[in-house]
Amino acid sequence: MSFEVFKVNNFRLFILGHFISFFGSWVQNTAIHWLVYVYTGSTAKLGLFTLLTNMPVVLFTPLAGLIIDRQNRHKLFRLILTLSIFPPLCMGIFFVFWRFNFYVLVLFSLLGQLLSAVDMPLRQVYISSIVPQRYLTQALSFQALSFHTSRILGSALGGYLIVLFSPVVNFCLNALSYLPFLIFLKKISPGKTELPSSQKKSLKKDFVELFTFLNRVKVAYFLILQVSLFSFLGVSYPIVLPKLAVEVYSGLATDYGFLSSVLGCGAMLGALTLGISKTSEKDVCKRVWTTQILFSLALLLISLNQNKIFTSLAVFLMGFSFTNFFPLINTSLQRLTPEALRGRVMSLFTLAFIGTVPFGQFFVGFLVDVLGIKVLSFALSLCIMITSSLFYFKTQNFND
Numbered sequence: 001m002s003f004e005v006f007k008v009n010n011f012r013l014f015i016l017g018h019f020i021s022f023f024g025s026w027v028q029n030t031a032i033h034w035l036v037y038v039y040t041g042s043t044a045k046l047g048l049f050t051l052l053t054n055m056p057v058v059l060f061t062p063l064a065g066l067i068i069d070r071q072n073r074h075k076l077f078r079l080i081l082t083l084s085i086f087p088p089l090c091m092g093i094f095f096v097f098w099r100f101n102f103y104v105l106v107l108f109s110l111l112g113q114l115l116s117a118v119d120m121p122l123r124q125v126y127i128s129s130i131v132p133q134r135y136l137t138q139a140l141s142f143q144a145l146s147f148h149t150s151r152i153l154g155s156a157l158g159g160y161l162i163v164l165f166s167p168v169v170n171f172c173l174n175a176l177s178y179l180p181f182l183i184f185l186k187k188i189s190p191g192k193t194e195l196p197s198s199q200k201k202s203l204k205k206d207f208v209e210l211f212t213f214l215n216r217v218k219v220a221y222f223l224i225l226q227v228s229l230f231s232f233l234g235v236s237y238p239i240v241l242p243k244l245a246v247e248v249y250s251g252l253a254t255d256y257g258f259l260s261s262v263l264g265c266g267a268m269l270g271a272l273t274l275g276i277s278k279t280s281e282k283d284v285c286k287r288v289w290t291t292q293i294l295f296s297l298a299l300l301l302i303s304l305n306q307n308k309i310f311t312s313l314a315v316f317l318m319g320f321s322f323t324n325f326f327p328l329i330n331t332s333l334q335r336l337t338p339e340a341l342r343g344r345v346m347s348l349f350t351l352a353f354i355g356t357v358p359f360g361q362f363f364v365g366f367l368v369d370v371l372g373i374k375v376l377s378f379a380l381s382l383c384i385m386i387t388s389s390l391f392y393f394k395t396q397n398f399n400d
Contacts, residue, residue: 005138010130010188017181018123019146021081024177026154028088030257031162031170032109035100037242047239047365053109054358060117061355065347066206068122069340074190077126078182080119085178087112092171121350125342128334129190136334140327141274148267148323155264159257210344213337219395220336220345223329226288226391228352230325233384234295235353236360237318238263240368240376244302247373248311262312266319274324284332285395288325292388295321299381303374326353 005011036049068076087108094104123143131139161169214221241259249255270291298317301310330349337345368376 003138003142005131005135005142008131008135010190011127011135011139013184013188014127014130015142015146017184018143019150021084021177021181022147023150023154024088024174026151026260027158027161027170027177028174030155030158030260031167032105033242034159034162034256035105035167036102039100039102042365042369044362044365044369046242047362049106049109050239050365051358051362053106053113054354056110056114057117057120058351058355058358060114061121061347061351062344064118064121064350065210065344066203067118068125068343068347069206073122073126073129073343074185074188076118077122078185080115080122081178081182081185084112084115084119085175087115088171089175092168092175095166095168095171116354120354121343121347124330124334124346124350126190128342130188133335137274137327137331140330140334141271141323144274144323144327145268145271148264148271148319150264152261152264152268155260156257159255159260206344210341210348213341213345217336220333222391222395223333224348224352226388227326227329227349228356229387229391230292230295230384231353231356232360232363233380233387234292234318235322235357236364237299237377237380239361239365240373241315243368243373244311244315248306248308259312259315262315263319266316266321267323268319270320270323271327273320274327284328285392288328289388289392291321291324291328292384295325296381296384296388299377299384303378303381306374 033046037046040046040049091105091108094101094108098104124140127139127143128136158170161167161173214224238260241263242256245255245259249258295318298314298321301314301317330346333345333349334342364376364380367379371379
């Protein structure tokens, strides 16, 4: 077993900072989702909250790609991380002196997501500037492993912090989690992080260049389309976890934290499996299809039998699927895309990945209150099986 990417000092510093910052984010996310669910008592309203607070990602991510391609990415990354400290810090200070306020939570969440609209695609592009291309798949799989390991620990700790102390602690811990990454970035020496030639182009020409590329390289177009479909139907499902915690478990914040951690454990194993395996370019579509079938089987398991053991197993398999699906497509897109277009293409990837999730969560949150968990899980399982199979056969015909 060889983890050659860890020989790269820049990557070691990046992945440690990446882990710590997302650890804080998951501590905060657990508090926010639990607060909204407890105070509203509705999964649909939690879905609506997620939809509203993620609108900056939907609206500004395409523009973020233009910013990333026009600016020094290293300096831009440091600026975004610095600004990201303030929304959670302000939330913590507010809730120390005043009681819970839904609209204040929405406001600061919107500010945080506005920064995330640049942060998320920037991290994807930045990592390709600090590791050699031959290590890119491994680097992205361990980036996913870092993300979901932080999800395991952050979600579990977040639930306990709510019970033992107050959500204020969660917010403040998230604000502090960005400081180590800023320190590590000072020690990272990235490769080429800005493309001066693109600064001379108009916004219209930048967009035309992007869509010309997607029209010419059909594989990239189909990959982004598949990401949007799976994100809408599959990645949105964890919005149901608080309801599962109530209906299958004892309904405590720690149960929600436990299920989130189980999802993270599956994701961690999935990322580790991808990191140590080798997948050729021609086998990517087959493996992407397989992971979606596995996810649909997990949903089918929930629809057929709801108890603690089967529910935990199904949630674990979902996490495993996530971290096989997205790094594979991420790597393929980065290899297909010229350096000058990478910021814009990865912004579309982020929009397809993250931007569709709030709509999917609103959709899933509404339907689960109407149909119930079992019927919804069966319906989503069937939809994912059909869409993933259609995509697989389409790309097979295209490659032939």
